[in-house]
Amino acid sequence: MSVVGIDVGFQNCYIAVARSGGIETIANEYSDRYQYFFGNGQIVHGFKKFHGRAFDDPYVQGEKPKLPYSLHKLASGNTGIKVRYLDEDKVFTIEQVTAMLLTKLKETSESSLKKPVVDCVISVPSFFTDAERRSVMDSTQIAGLNCLRLINDTTAVALAYGIYKQDLPTPDEKPRNVVFVDLGHSSFQVSISAFNKGKLKVLATAFDPYLGGRNFDEVLVEHFCEEFKARYKLNVKENPRAILRLSQECEKLKKLMSANCSDLPINIECFMNDIDVTGKMNRVQFEELCAPFLMRVEAPLKAVIEQSKLSRDEIYAVEVVGGATRIPSIKERISKFFGKDVSTTLNADEAVARGCALQCA
Numbered sequence: 588m589s590v591v592g593i594d595v596g597f598q599n600c601y602i603a604v605a606r607s608g609g610i611e612t613i614a615n616e617y618s619d620r621y622q623y624f625f626g627n628g629q630i631v632h633g634f635k636k637f638h639g640r641a642f643d644d645p646y647v648q649g650e651k652p653k654l655p656y657s658l659h660k661l662a663s664g665n666t667g668i669k670v671r672y673l674d675e676d677k678v679f680t681i682e683q684v685t686a687m688l689l690t691k692l693k694e695t696s697e698s699s700l701k702k703p704v705v706d707c708v709i710s711v712p713s714f715f716t717d718a719e720r721r722s723v724m725d726s727t728q729i730a731g732l733n734c735l736r737l738i739n740d741t742t743a744v745a746l747a748y749g750i751y752k753q754d755l756p757t758p759d760e761k762p763r764n765v766v767f768v769d770l771g772h773s774s775f776q777v778s779i780s781a782f783n784k785g786k787l788k789v790l791a792t793a794f795d796p797y798l799g800g801r802n803f804d805e806v807l808v809e810h811f812c813e814e815f816k817a818r819y820k821l822n823v824k825e826n827p828r829a830i831l832r833l834s835q836e837c838e839k840l841k842k843l844m845s846a847n848c849s850d851l852p853i854n855i856e857c858f859m860n861d862i863d864v865t866g867k868m869n870r871v872q873f874e875e876l877c878a879p880f881l882m883r884v885e886a887p888l889k890a891v892i893e894q895s896k897l898s899r900d901e902i903y904a905v906e907v908v909g910g911a912t913r914i915p916s917i918k919e920r921i922s923k924f925f926g927k928d929v930s931t932t933l934n935a936d937e938a939v940a941r942g943c944a945l946q947c948a
């Protein structure tokens with residue numbers, strides 16, 4: 588029986604498995620996808636951080652207006668998700684919804700590996716509390732998985748780095764200190780690990796649990812809502828479907844701006860009231876609009892280096908992973924802070940899942 592490693596990201600999920608020839612990732616329909624689960628055409632996404640949180644938690648309340656589905660207060664006080672299921676409104680616990688997603692991932696792994704998959708290692712953000720971790724563990728049980736361990740995203744990335752490095756210092760030499768920076772869709776995690784051959788020690792971890800690629804999408808959405816209101820007299824915010832479409836287009840625009848400095852168009856046909864809308868933006872404008880978020884990159888970097896008690900010249904490399912580290916200004920800020928170019932040795936999308944697979948290899 589194979590043990591699989593699973594990275595359940597806020598936006599993207601990856602599965603990896605250790606084989607005799609090395610680590611392989613398993614293609615699945617939830618990587619590079621915005622949503623986790625369809626029930627009668629209903630899209631449910633963005634619920635990862637509801638694990639272990641009360642319905643009245645300010646974070647949960649703050650997310651409510653952004654979701655294309657409704658939340659429900661469970662008798663336990665926890666957060667439930669209301670979906671149309673078999674022609675009925677039904678409330679699911681977060682554990683059940685994540686379990687549905689994990690079940691799909693389990694099935695995908697089984698059909699790819701052509702054998703049963705039960706044992707797994709799953710990653711969670713390093714800032715997840717005990718209650719949040721327990722809630723994820725419950726989901727694995729509901730999905731019929733045997734989760735051998737939950738590991739921190741940051742640990743998984745460090746494992747993925749260490750395994751392929753043939754030139755690490757021997758155990759009696761000075762260790763190699765590497766900074767790992769992961770900016771995903773919903774959160775920012777930083778860590779420093781010390782490597783010797785066959786040995787890995789996590790020296791420090793820091794995070795901003797509420798900084799991620801989604802903040803940059805939201806800034807763009809806000810900007811174009813204002814612009815379309817002024818130019819086309821459209822009240823986009825009152826139309827959840829329009830907001831969803833605009834968010835998707837803004838995310839595409841954000842990615843294009845990582846590769847291009849020039850003015851880039853955003854065009855949406857029949858956006859609202861049969862009106863076609865257009866707009867444009869370039870990287871300089873984007874960085875100005877996002878300045879308050881860009882400024883938040885530095886604090887966790889500072890925290891992690893202070894915690895590690897290392898000086899900047901004791902850092903061997905700064906490795907970046909996570910989709911949002913592709914934003915040029917983010918990379919520049921990280922590189923400026925540590926005084927060295929950032930490295931992209933690891934697969935930015937798959938590193939966490941690969942590390943999970945290694946943990947159980």
Ligand code: ATP
Binds near residue numbers: 597598599770843908
């Ligand atoms: P989390 O780690 O917060 O749970 P995740 O693991 O699902 O989330 P990732 O898959 O690492 O997140 O990254 C997704 C984010 O990266 C999205 O916001 C996406 O828009 C962004 N992203 C991906 N490619 C690019 C790019 N080329 N330029 C800018 N942003 C990008």
Ligand code: MG
Binds near residue numbers: 596597771772909939
């Ligand atoms: Mg991630």
